[in-house]
Amino acid sequence: MEVDYIIVGQGIAGTMLSYYLLQQGNTVVVRDKYQPNSASYTASGIINPITGRRFVRTWMIESLMPFAENAYKTLEKELNIQIFQQTQVIDFHASTQMHLAFNSRLPEEKEYLSISYQNNQWNSAFNYPFGVGIISPVYLINLQKLLTAWRKKLQAQSLLLDTFFQLNHLQLFPESIQYKQIKAKAIIFCNGIQAAHLPYFNKLPFAPNKGEALLLNIPQLPRQFIYKQGISLVPWQDHLWWAGSSYEWSYNNHLPSETFRTKTEQQLQKWLLLPFEIKAHIAAERPATIERRPFVGLHPYFPQVGILNGLGTKGCSLAPFFANAFSKHLITREPLLPEISIHRFQKILKP
Numbered sequence: 001m002e003v004d005y006i007i008v009g010q011g012i013a014g015t016m017l018s019y020y021l022l023q024q025g026n027t028v029v030v031r032d033k034y035q036p037n038s039a040s041y042t043a044s045g046i047i048n049p050i051t052g053r054r055f056v057r058t059w060m061i062e063s064l065m066p067f068a069e070n071a072y073k074t075l076e077k078e079l080n081i082q083i084f085q086q087t088q089v090i091d092f093h094a095s096t097q098m099h100l101a102f103n104s105r106l107p108e109e110k111e112y113l114s115i116s117y118q119n120n121q122w123n124s125a126f127n128y129p130f131g132v133g134i135i136s137p138v139y140l141i142n143l144q145k146l147l148t149a150w151r152k153k154l155q156a157q158s159l160l161l162d163t164f165f166q167l168n169h170l171q172l173f174p175e176s177i178q179y180k181q182i183k184a185k186a187i188i189f190c191n192g193i194q195a196a197h198l199p200y201f202n203k204l205p206f207a208p209n210k211g212e213a214l215l216l217n218i219p220q221l222p223r224q225f226i227y228k229q230g231i232s233l234v235p236w237q238d239h240l241w242w243a244g245s246s247y248e249w250s251y252n253n254h255l256p257s258e259t260f261r262t263k264t265e266q267q268l269q270k271w272l273l274l275p276f277e278i279k280a281h282i283a284a285e286r287p288a289t290i291e292r293r294p295f296v297g298l299h300p301y302f303p304q305v306g307i308l309n310g311l312g313t314k315g316c317s318l319a320p321f322f323a324n325a326f327s328k329h330l331i332t333r334e335p336l337l338p339e340i341s342i343h344r345f346q347k348i349l350k351p
């Protein structure tokens with residue numbers, strides 16, 4: 001069998017890259033071992049234009065957000081699913097300092113920040129002694145539904161193999177690769193944090209990061225918003241709420257931890273006034289990078305091997321934009337942005 005590209009991994013990176021490559025008339029085969037504890041299946045799916053304790057705009061959000069909206073809405077139509085929701089973050093300030101930081105940003109960030117004129121509106125549901133602000137618009141993507149629907153579509157066309165990729169079966173030739181029975185122009189790794197163990201990419205400055213969330217039943221909480229006070233409460237599939245997350249840099253395994261569960265339960269008991277029940281606890285590793293920018297492109301010394309990775313905490317907004325840019329680059333060699341191209345690591349990638 002011969003195809004243009006083999007893609008390893010069908011998280012949000014592999015989903016978007018296979019989508020754009022197919023759309024542009026290429027042939028692809030995706031090899032992905034389904035693992036429910038991957039980053040994309042664990043993520044809450046938020047695209048929030050504002051970040052951090054100083055309430056600043058996230059990198060490139062003016063380009064990323066409209067692109068993502070268009071991409072997810074197009075996929076909704078093509079796959080006949082509902083995955084895109086425009087919403088707001090109701091930001092209950094966690095301290096006087098956070099309240100002051102929010103209010104000092106208000107005059108200069110009118111596009112995304114505002115205050116609620118009905119400050120008492122949430123009195124019966126939350127405890128919020130330091131006030132409340134609103135971040136809007138914020139997008140919420142149902143990644144689980146998208147990944148499952150795209151997987152089914154690929155499987156129906158025999159374009160997805162649900163097995164592990166094994167490096168010892170990969171052979172490189174001057175202008176092609178062979179993986180078992182499949183020949184291709186190139187193989188592209190969209191395998192999340194597992195790429196940090198591949199000899200082609202293990203020198204890239206990955207900064208693996210663990211995140212956990214509790215899945216809750218909160219029957220009385222209105223589902224049209226995301227609520228935040230240190231942790232976020234996000235409307236999740238099956239009428240559940242996603243409560244998280246942590247950002248752990250040092251850990252022994254990527255399993256749910258008792259420490260996170262106890263801490264989050266205590267936080268919820270202080271903040272949330274409505275009855276809740278913990279139904280599940282999930283955890284995954286984020287493919288984060290030291291300089292918080294993605295890794296995109298063909299290897300400078302093995303141009304038959306590529307990568308779309310390092311999406312960190314922002315897979316939902318970064319994946320559509322940079323998968324599209326990478327697919328164009330593969331076809332027309334249109335240059336990639338220097339900040340995301342792996343050619344910025346040419347020196348350290350030298351074999």
Ligand SMILES: Cc1cc2nc3c(=O)[nH]c(=O)nc-3n(C[C@H](O)[C@H](O)[C@H](O)COP(=O)(O)OP(=O)(O)OC[C@H]3O[C@@H](n4cnc5c(N)ncnc54)[C@H](O)[C@@H]3O)c2cc1C
Nearest residue numbers: 009011012013033039040043045046165192211314315316
């Ligand atoms: C708790 C948590 C909350 C998050 N919340 C958000 C959020 O609200 N918004 C946001 O934008 N981002 C969020 N993120 C980050 C987001 O999840 C990631 O940026 C994104 O999912 C990374 O996608 P990926 O496709 O690169 O990797 P992954 O999702 O890890 O996908 C990699 C795929 O490759 C497969 N694979 C790996 N190795 C092999 C192999 N050898 N053979 C075959 N298949 C293989 C895996 O099974 C998997 O399917 C969150 C992450 C976590 C952990």
